Amino acid sequence: MAFVELDRLTKRYGSATVVNEVDLAIDKGTLVCLLGPSGCGKTTTLRLIAGFVQPSDGHIRVGGRVVSSPSGSAPPEARNMSMIFQSYALWPHMTVFENVAYGLRLRHMAKSDIESKARRILQATKLENLAERYPAELSGGQQQRVSLARALVIEPETLLLDEPLSNLDANLREEMRFEIRRLHDEFRYTTVYVTHDQTEAMTAADIIVVMNQGNVEQAGSPEDIYERPQSEFVAQFIGGTNIFKGKRVGADAVDCGNGLVLRCGSGDFAASGETAVSVRHHDLHLVDKKPEGDPTNWATGKVVRQVYLGSHRDYLISLSGGETVRAIAPVGLAIPENQQVWLHCPPDRCRALAH
The missing domain is CATH 2.40.50.140 (Nucleic acid-binding proteins)
Incomplete structure (x- = not known):
């Protein structure tokens, strides 16, 4: 059974349908990229998974449990998910260590456990030498690593990323694509990653889901999507x-x-x-x-x-x-x-x- 399941997921705002009967099954430990142009429904789909938006129709199941339906949804904090936004959203008055440890403190963990977990994730994200710096003292790429470390340290079942590299310059984006893939291979969280950048998707994803006007045009491996497009839209958008x-x-x-x-x-x-x-x-x-x-x-x-x-x-x-x-x-x-x-x-x- 798939770990995250979208069953005819639909979201309407008035007469506008922004997500249209999307079916998607994501196996545990898989990194799925929702790829498409602006306005295709990919970010709304991610927000539906996160619990920030309630569906108009359809269901979302995580681990076999319904977490979203038109009749009611579990709140974001009850879904054991972490989300990384376009902006890094770091606390400017906290050090790197304090930012990363913040979620653990909210969970009232023992001080020794907070210290060991935070140090371990800082090492995995290559931030241990920057632990006492403040966000304003970091480069964009380093701030993005802090954002990743903060999301991963609480050991979520599902990791959600919304255009996480859009604020970086071209060289840093290339570096961070491979870094995200490396961290995924190390921790194997179930990940849903939204991007409009085909190179990001090709580099990071196990499965690419190409969206267009609220619909799924095609889903498959990067090689399958590129070599065997099933529509003009997919052929033109990918490559x-x-x-x-x-x-x-x-x-x-x-x-x-x-x-x-x-x-x-x-x-x-x-x-x-x-x-x-x-x-x-x-x-x-x-x-x-x-x-x-x-x-x-x-x-x-x-x-x-x-x-x-x-x-x-x-x-x-x-x-x-x-x-x-x-x-x-x-x-x-x-x-x-x-x-x-x-x-x-x-x-x-x-x-x-x-x-």
Whole structure:
């Protein structure tokens, strides 16, 4: 049985449905990321799990016990959960040690137990040398570590994180992604992590749940979500992709018009009407000479923009049919703007999308 279960969880504000019949089962010790754009319902879902918001319909169970339903909800303090917010919310007049030990003192633990538990978590979060400093004397990354240590020290059954790295600069965010994953592997709390950053989700999560307009679009491992998207939204939101649309022809191909026919090595074709085809930016092969042979999976166009990014070049290309696509190419391939180019979409990297 799953440890945290969302059963047709729904939240409405007036006529607006912000979480729509979400079903989700989270096994004990799993780190799940709720991923999606602003306004997709991910933070409301987290607040429902925490008990800050009562559902309009559906249930939340934790350890087999109903903690939220339309008829009543257990208060946040009765759920044995810790939540980390976007702001660090540290007590400015307390030292690092005092901030971390605060939750233990509220539980009236013995002074010796408070000391040993707090010291142990400070060591695990690499803060033992900063124990006597105040929050104003710490960097953003160090403050975030304190926030994590304070949440973990009370040994919650469930850890909830709401965009915890959004206030950090790019380098610190990268460092803290791996730190959160390291701490999860060490303590194995059941964790629900909200983010709009796909790299955060790919780095930290066991399971990614992609949300859109209050609905779950797809849930799966990072590799499954990236390699096998089931919708245009998921394909475009995770990793970036080019979407071609057309009619199915034969067993495995889509005619996109203007002479472009794409054979697809994976995915699902629409039963009728239009089928979309996803091709990742880095899977397009770019050449500056017209190829010979079978024209299937080849397109031609002109370079609109070319940007040097150190490890690669990022191309924007206008195809002969009017579509615009992006392609990632090696640094050594430098094709100037307005020059004609040809693109190959390998069949095994073309994924059909029924919706």
